[in-house]
Amino acid sequence: MSTRTINQPAPRSWTSRLSERTPRRILVAIWALCCIGFLAFGAFEVKGAVWFALFAVAFAADIMLFVATQRVADRPTSSLDERERSIRNRAYRAADHRQNAEEHK
Numbered sequence: 001m002s003t004r005t006i007n008q009p010a011p012r013s014w015t016s017r018l019s020e021r022t023p024r025r026i027l028v029a030i031w032a033l034c035c036i037g038f039l040a041f042g043a044f045e046v047k048g049a050v051w052f053a054l055f056a057v058a059f060a061a062d063i064m065l066f067v068a069t070q071r072v073a074d075r076p077t078s079s080l081d082e083r084e085r086s087i088r089n090r091a092y093r094a095a096d097h098r099q100n101a102e103e104h105k
Contacts, residue, residue, distance in 0.1 A: 018068040027065045034058035 017023065037054050040046075077085060 015067055015071060018064060019071045024065065024068050027061050027068060031058060031061040031065060034061065 018027075034054055034057055038058075041051060041054065077088070080088065
């Protein structure tokens, strides 16, 4: 018998691939283009099924973006690297600062 084995990485799910930076940026670009399309269709008074198709694409991109970012946002702090921790801490401090400023009004 041969002692050589081939180590193949485990197949990744589509949600883990979706949470990488490039697919998230593509989803944001698609969503932004849909928003620009809504503005253009409104300005040129376009009517009909085109609105529904554009809405479906925007909604699908929004749902996929939610799935992609939820996995990143809900990770435990112990699994984050130093940069990701500083980003999360900065967001918490900014939210806390806003809340305190609103309470003192």
